[in-house]
Amino acid sequence: MPVHKMVGLALRYLLLIWIAMIFIFPILFMVVSSLKPDLQLLMDSSSLRAFLPVGDISFNNYTSAFDRAPIFFFIFNSVMITGITIVCSLFLCSLSAFSFVFLTWKGKGVVFAIILATFIVPFETIAIPLLLIVNNLPWIGLEGFKTSWINSYHVQIIPFIADALTIFLFVQYFRDLPKDLVEASRIDGATWFQVYRRVIIPLSGPIVATAAILKFLMMYNNQLLWPIMVVQEETYRPVMLGLQYFFQLNTQWGEIMAYLTIITIPVLLFYLVLQKAFIASIASTGIKG
Amino acid sequence: MGHVSLKSLNKFYGDLEVIPNLDLEIPEGSFTVLVGPSGCGKSTILRLIAGLEEVTKGEILIDGNDVTYLEPSQRKIAMVFQSYALYPHMTVAENIGFGLTLAKLPKNDIRKRVLEAAKILQLEDLLERKPKALSGGQRQRVAIGRAITRNPKVFLFDEPLSNLDASLRGQMRVELTELHSQIKATMIYVTHDQVEAMTMADQIVVLNEGNIEQVGNPMELYEFPQTLFVARFIGSPKMNIFQGKVAAKYQCQTLGVRPEHMEISHDGGILKGSIRHIEKLGADTLIYSQISGYDTVTARIIGKLEMNIGDPINLKFSDNHVHRFNDGIRIDS
Numbered sequence: 001m002p003v004h005k006m007v008g009l010a011l012r013y014l015l016l017i018w019i020a021m022i023f024i025f026p027i028l029f030m031v032v033s034s035l036k037p038d039l040q041l042l043m044d045s046s047s048l049r050a051f052l053p054v055g056d057i058s059f060n061n062y063t064s065a066f067d068r069a070p071i072f073f074f075i076f077n078s079v080m081i082t083g084i085t086i087v088c089s090l091f092l093c094s095l096s097a098f099s100f101v102f103l104t105w106k107g108k109g110v111v112f113a114i115i116l117a118t119f120i121v122p123f124e125t126i127a128i129p130l131l132l133i134v135n136n137l138p139w140i141g142l143e144g145f146k147t148s149w150i151n152s153y154h155v156q157i158i159p160f161i162a163d164a165l166t167i168f169l170f171v172q173y174f175r176d177l178p179k180d181l182v183e184a185s186r187i188d189g190a191t192w193f194q195v196y197r198r199v200i201i202p203l204s205g206p207i208v209a210t211a212a213i214l215k216f217l218m219m220y221n222n223q224l225l226w227p228i229m230v231v232q233e234e235t236y237r238p239v240m241l242g243l244q245y246f247f248q249l250n251t252q253w254g255e256i257m258a259y260l261t262i263i264t265i266p267v268l269l270f271y272l273v274l275q276k277a278f279i280a281s282i283a284s285t286g287i288k289g
Numbered sequence: 290m291g292h293v294s295l296k297s298l299n300k301f302y303g304d305l306e307v308i309p310n311l312d313l314e315i316p317e318g319s320f321t322v323l324v325g326p327s328g329c330g331k332s333t334i335l336r337l338i339a340g341l342e343e344v345t346k347g348e349i350l351i352d353g354n355d356v357t358y359l360e361p362s363q364r365k366i367a368m369v370f371q372s373y374a375l376y377p378h379m380t381v382a383e384n385i386g387f388g389l390t391l392a393k394l395p396k397n398d399i400r401k402r403v404l405e406a407a408k409i410l411q412l413e414d415l416l417e418r419k420p421k422a423l424s425g426g427q428r429q430r431v432a433i434g435r436a437i438t439r440n441p442k443v444f445l446f447d448e449p450l451s452n453l454d455a456s457l458r459g460q461m462r463v464e465l466t467e468l469h470s471q472i473k474a475t476m477i478y479v480t481h482d483q484v485e486a487m488t489m490a491d492q493i494v495v496l497n498e499g500n501i502e503q504v505g506n507p508m509e510l511y512e513f514p515q516t517l518f519v520a521r522f523i524g525s526p527k528m529n530i531f532q533g534k535v536a537a538k539y540q541c542q543t544l545g546v547r548p549e550h551m552e553i554s555h556d557g558g559i560l561k562g563s564i565r566h567i568e569k570l571g572a573d574t575l576i577y578s579q580i581s582g583y584d585t586v587t588a589r590i591i592g593k594l595e596m597n598i599g600d601p602i603n604l605k606f607s608d609n610h611v612h613r614f615n616d617g618i619r620i621d622s
Binding site: 178180181183185186194203 | 339340341361367368370371374388391435
């Protein structure tokens with residue numbers, strides 16, 4: 001290989017390693033710190049030792065973290081809230097995207113533009129009006145009739161099912177699917193819902209995976225502001241609210257790192273399961289772009 | 290079964306009129322080819338018959354029943370697309386039987402009908418494969434198989450051979466014609482390839498800008514083109530067109546002569562020029578000559594020809610084989 005090509009290759013790898021490090025080091029710091037007592041953690045934080053499992057290493061922070069907060073219970077809440085939201089979101093958003101792409105109805109363009117416009121509205125600006133709405137909405141559940149959605153699982157699920165990004169992702173993907181398939185299935189006698197379920201969705205694996213991962217991150221990581229506003233009871237709290245348990249009286253950084261390491265596991269697992277489809281979708285979008 | 294009537298059919302896309310007031314009868318059991326250049330509206334007509342596009346005005350009747358506003362699946366038609374439109378996630382058997390599965394037929398019946406279609410199209414060994422594991426010709430057969438199992442009154446083909454290579458296209462032309470004589474259903478076939486139209490059709494409909502130029506059997510169109518457009522469109526190589534002095538000699542504005550009716554003259558001819566290009570096809574030879582005052586004139590000469598590019602040439606034609614046109618319309622002598 002000529003020298004200038006080798007130098008180019010080396011530079012490229014150096015750049016990639018540098019970018020990878022930017023992403024890996026915070027996670028490494030979190031995991032390594034979770035194994036150290038607070039004093040050593042603070043002393044190490046000003047040197048490279050912060051990223052190395054050296055010194056007084058133990059799982060004591062994990063045991064203390066489990067003693068301090070009902071971690072598995074919070075993880076269960078978060079996974080359940082996130083899981084139900086993802087399933088409902090994938091169904092409803094893909095269905096509305098299907099309607100935008102394949103059905104003909106008056107005002108379609110305007111409605112789609114309005115949905116896209118909600119992209120630029122930050123959640124913080126609608127949080128208070130949304131709180132006022134859910135506070136006065138009735139609900140019939142297993143516990144009978146309630147006059148408010150406050151303190152429940154569904155108050156953390158329903159407002160987040162439909163979102164512009166997921167609809168937009170599905171719309172973009174569906175637009176690239178051959179229209180002939182839809183027409184052929186209509187001639188074969190499929191109803192619109194059958195076209196959706198038996199033809200379009202089976203061909204949408206990559207985008208379903210992408211939307212699921214993005215929605216998972218959106219839901220799992222951002223369960224802070226809204227749950228603080230609408231959930232007072234421990235029963236319905238997600239993992240992010242569990243962090244509050246570690247900031248009382250004296251802050252235990254080692255325990256916080258242990259807690260964060262534990263609650264990161266579901267995210268990593270979810271990503272690992274869907275990463276192939278996720279990468280395929282990103283790659284194919286790039287090619288089609 | 291399967292007589293199709295289009296009555297005063299009209300289609301607008303926004304303000305653009307693509308089919309202005311079209312009437313057409315497609316006889317039961319016929320193989321009708323809609324042919325014309327790109328953008329002439331032939332695919333639109335097919336899609337209107339299929340119910341994939343909404344009619345702006347007019348009626349579509351199949352066996353006397355008005356199907357203008359029926360859903361595609363209720364019209365008793367089947368369509369084969371240019372892209373084949375096979376479902377990539379289904380096997381060949383599932384693709385062929387999809388319509389029957391949707392109709393909730395018993396599994397045994399579906400299997401039986403899929404096997405029947407597979408037998409006709411020689412697909413028995415491929416039934417468990419996915420479309421991506423098939424060649425272009427095999428995919429085309431699966432698409433036809435899917436149409437056959439629906440037992441339609443009318444088959445619609447939208448340029449089904451245009452994605453195949455030349456030799457496979459020739460083979461599929463024969464197979465489709467044989468299939469038509471075997472199942473005797475009405476077939477409406479859209480193509481821009483006049484060779485396909487000439488070799489497969491019982492009836493050809495030549496379209497130009499949404500209007501019908503001429504309807505007839507292939508030889509009628511070839512021997513008696515009613516318009517200059519049809520004369521130019523049907524036949525390969527194209528008909529030679531003359532205006533000016535040559536046409537005036539035959540008391541018309543435009544004169545057409547087929548390449549096979551041109552002859553080399555050794556005692557001086559009506560057209561004098563030089564050879565620009567020669568194509569030796571074996572059984573016959575095509576000579577493209579530059580005649581002063583005209584475009585290239587093509588002559589088809591039987592057998593070999595001992596002449597070279599640049600040689601002077603004199604061409605003539607017999608009075609019995611001329612086509613005369615005034616204002617683009619045929620005038621018969």
